[in-house]
Amino acid sequence: MSEHMQAALDSAATTAPAWLKDVLHSGRTQWQNTTWPSRKIEAWKYTSLHPLQQTFEAAPDAASDIGTSDIPDFSENRLVFVDGKYQAQQSTECGTDSGVRIVRFAEAGDADAARIKEHLGNTVEANKHVFANLNNAALSDGLFIDVAANAAVDKPIHLVWISSGEKPAYTVNQRLLVIAGSNSQATVIEHFINRNETSSAFTNGISELVLEQGAVLEYYRLNLERAAALHVAGIHCHLADSACLRSFYATTGSKLKRLDAVVHHAGSGAHCEMNGIYLPQGSEHIDVHTCIEHAVPHCTTDENFRGIIADQSSAVFNGRIHIHPDAQQTRAELSNRNLLTSDQAEINTKPELEIYADDVQCAHGATVAQLDETSLHYLRSRGVSRAEAEVMLSFGFINELVDGIRLSALRDYLRPFLARRFAGDAELARHLL
Amino acid sequence: MLVVNDLHATVDGKTILNGLNLTVNPGEVHAIMGPNGSGKSTLGHVLAGRPGYEATAGSVHYMGNDLFVQDTEERARNGLFLAFQYPVEIPGVSNMEFLKASVDAAREHRGETALDAVSFMKMAREASKTVDLDPAFLKRGVNEGFSGGEKKRNELMQMLLLQPSLAIMDETDSGLDIDALQVVAAGVNSMRNESRSFVLVTHYQRLLNFIEPDFVHVLSGGRIVRSGDKSLALELEERGYAWIEDEVA
Numbered sequence: 001m002s003e004h005m006q007a008a009l010d011s012a013a014t015t016a017p018a019w020l021k022d023v024l025h026s027g028r029t030q031w032q033n034t035t036w037p038s039r040k041i042e043a044w045k046y047t048s049l050h051p052l053q054q055t056f057e058a059a060p061d062a063a064s065d066i067g068t069s070d071i072p073d074f075s076e077n078r079l080v081f082v083d084g085k086y087q088a089q090q091s092t093e094c095g096t097d098s099g100v101r102i103v104r105f106a107e108a109g110d111a112d113a114a115r116i117k118e119h120l121g122n123t124v125e126a127n128k129h130v131f132a133n134l135n136n137a138a139l140s141d142g143l144f145i146d147v148a149a150n151a152a153v154d155k156p157i158h159l160v161w162i163s164s165g166e167k168p169a170y171t172v173n174q175r176l177l178v179i180a181g182s183n184s185q186a187t188v189i190e191h192f193i194n195r196n197e198t199s200s201a202f203t204n205g206i207s208e209l210v211l212e213q214g215a216v217l218e219y220y221r222l223n224l225e226r227a228a229a230l231h232v233a234g235i236h237c238h239l240a241d242s243a244c245l246r247s248f249y250a251t252t253g254s255k256l257k258r259l260d261a262v263v264h265h266a267g268s269g270a271h272c273e274m275n276g277i278y279l280p281q282g283s284e285h286i287d288v289h290t291c292i293e294h295a296v297p298h299c300t301t302d303e304n305f306r307g308i309i310a311d312q313s314s315a316v317f318n319g320r321i322h323i324h325p326d327a328q329q330t331r332a333e334l335s336n337r338n339l340l341t342s343d344q345a346e347i348n349t350k351p352e353l354e355i356y357a358d359d360v361q362c363a364h365g366a367t368v369a370q371l372d373e374t375s376l377h378y379l380r381s382r383g384v385s386r387a388e389a390e391v392m393l394s395f396g397f398i399n400e401l402v403d404g405i406r407l408s409a410l411r412d413y414l415r416p417f418l419a420r421r422f423a424g425d426a427e428l429a430r431h432l433l
Numbered sequence: 434m435l436v437v438n439d440l441h442a443t444v445d446g447k448t449i450l451n452g453l454n455l456t457v458n459p460g461e462v463h464a465i466m467g468p469n470g471s472g473k474s475t476l477g478h479v480l481a482g483r484p485g486y487e488a489t490a491g492s493v494h495y496m497g498n499d500l501f502v503q504d505t506e507e508r509a510r511n512g513l514f515l516a517f518q519y520p521v522e523i524p525g526v527s528n529m530e531f532l533k534a535s536v537d538a539a540r541e542h543r544g545e546t547a548l549d550a551v552s553f554m555k556m557a558r559e560a561s562k563t564v565d566l567d568p569a570f571l572k573r574g575v576n577e578g579f580s581g582g583e584k585k586r587n588e589l590m591q592m593l594l595l596q597p598s599l600a601i602m603d604e605t606d607s608g609l610d611i612d613a614l615q616v617v618a619a620g621v622n623s624m625r626n627e628s629r630s631f632v633l634v635t636h637y638q639r640l641l642n643f644i645e646p647d648f649v650h651v652l653s654g655g656r657i658v659r660s661g662d663k664s665l666a667l668e669l670e671e672r673g674y675a676w677i678e679d680e681v682a
Contacts, residue, residue: 372521373484374521375521375523377481377482377483377484377505378517378520378521378523378575379523379531379534380482380504380505380506380509381481381482381483381505381506381508381509381515381517382509382531382534382535382538382591382595383506383509383510383535383538383539383542383595384506384531384534384535384538385506385538386504386506388534392526392530392531392534393523393526395525395526396523396524396525396526396574397525398525399525399526400524400525400574403525431530431531431533431534431537432530
């Protein structure tokens with residue numbers, strides 16, 4: 001099946017900087033030896049990769065006039081990429097005095113190149129994440145965010161990844177490496193959207209977040225591409241001693257979206273908060289796999305995902321927490337709640353707790369339900385129409401998590417965006433805006 | 434205002450109301466008392482159109498119109514209000530959003546324009562002060578984590594904002610301490626006028642010390658078996674319900 005992606009590999013081979021070539025070569029070898037994941041493999045049991053079985057071209061060179069006026073202004077620190085290519089004119093960057101350096105792989109000098117190579121791929125278990133091999137094999141550019149030790153970066157770094165849709169089917173190879181230096185604080189938003197909804201733009205993304213000792217990183221990922229867009233991504237995080245990762249994933253549906261979010265608690269006292277919502281509609285499909293590896297003692301995890309699955313859409317949530325024998329005094333909690341708003345909607349949810357240490361506190365739970373009739377009646381008994389009450393309750397179900405987002409500008413953007421999404425008719429969302 | 438004629442109703446297939454008759458005229462306050470399981474709460478739920486509560490015979494006319502052809506929300510917009518005995522908690526939907534949606538629905542139904550956010554906020558804050566509920570509760574999820582008394586105050590606040598024509602208060606007094614009871618009574622009394630009616634469903638005469646009813650009815654076996662003035666409530670307080678049930682039997 002790898003021949004479907006060949007164009008991207010060939011394109012990368014000619015454009016990648018010389019220092020990346022060996023990453024490309026080994027990636028290519030591994031990708032060519034990869035068996036295409038079938039539904040017989042547990043990790044892909046409920047997600048068909050059929051939409052990827054077509055020929056994808058390489059990403060378009062330069063997209064014509066991609067407007068960004070509809071993209072919220074979270075920060076003066078905004079970098080815009082179209083089909084993986086940096087758009088200087090639409091971007092604003094803070095200087096290095098803020099304690100953060102943002103370097104594109106394609107423009108990295110020797111020192112940065114060496115630093116990138118030192119870390120790149122370390123957090124990714126490519127044998128478990130086959131699309132990481134494809135990403136390596138097609139790696140011609142990427143983004144390196146280097147947060148200096150002790151720096152407190154107050155402006156969020158907003159990365160906007162736009163698929164232009166200027167070809168009917170093509171791949172975008174997207175790569176991010178963040179190194180949060182010891183005791184630093186920073187916020188990164190990865191924001192994915194598409195412009196031409198009929199194009200099968202396939203984003204194959206890898207984001208690596210390396211948190212050094214005591215680093216605090218807020219990571220927000222908005223997967224908001226619509227319709228025919230395809231998105232397979234791995235988010236791989238490494239937490240050193242006392243590091244703290246607070247993450248939120250907002251995923252609206254398209255033809256196929258698959259996220260693998262992996263967190264390694266590698267240093268004692270690390271904390272991970274991972275929350276998210278997934279909202280497929282129509283015939284869309286979203287698959288969220290999370291895996292938290294507790295390898296050392298005294299780490300904590302709070303994980304909360306909620307989904308609303310509408311129409312004939314389907315979703316998968318697989319949340320794994322793996323507590324290794326040495327990981328004593330771990331506290332890990334995982335909750336997954338799902339709301340089905342139609343008889344044809346489908347959710348496959350599986351919390352997986354694997355515990356090999358004896359002194360731990362762990363809890364997990366998964367629920368699947370429909371809108372609560374008693375709550376609907378209560379709203380209606382105050383004059384609210386059934387249709388509006390349904391929108392309010394659906395929104396309320398995920399709003400509990402949205403309200404927990406620390407970045408207020410993002411919360412203020414997501415609330416009306418999501419409210420409108422639930423209401424086919426904007427009138428029904430007016431009390432939520 | 435409200436004419437209930439020979440109403441029979443079932444809950445999950447079980448007959449609870451069994452030929453209930455009740456007429457409430459504008460401006461009247463009726464108290465409905467009765468032992469546990471007599472159908473007091475069922476009456477309120479049937480009138481509000483709660484799913485699972487089915488009227489099987491008889492009729493209810495509200496403002497001269499057949500109530501049962503109206504959806505729950507239509508009844509509410511026409512001024513029928515039920516203060517719930519057990520208000521529902523709805524996390525994620527803020528009390529303010531909920532209240533504004535309710536008030537806008539009522540106003541639009543009357544052909545008035547929806548209030549702007551600032552005017553509504555002012556109105557809601559005043560109402561929360563009247564019912565002695567911290568305005569911070571407006572920002573919380575609907576009834577989320579509220580104590581029993583706070584939920585009842587929240588119901589009362591909704592009533593103040595919606596200004597219904599007919600308010601049915603389902604055991605609003607139960608679980609309230611004496612201070613909260615006085616707040617509820619003051620709220621109701623402030624709203625009493627010649628056109629607005631109240632039906633107070635209660636177990637105890639205590640509430641009626643603060644809200645003086647025009648009529649007191651005793652519900653037993655799904656029917657009103659005795660009606661009188663406020664002295665009937667005092668008699669019930671003294672003698673219990675058994676003697677009435679004996680007389681009826």
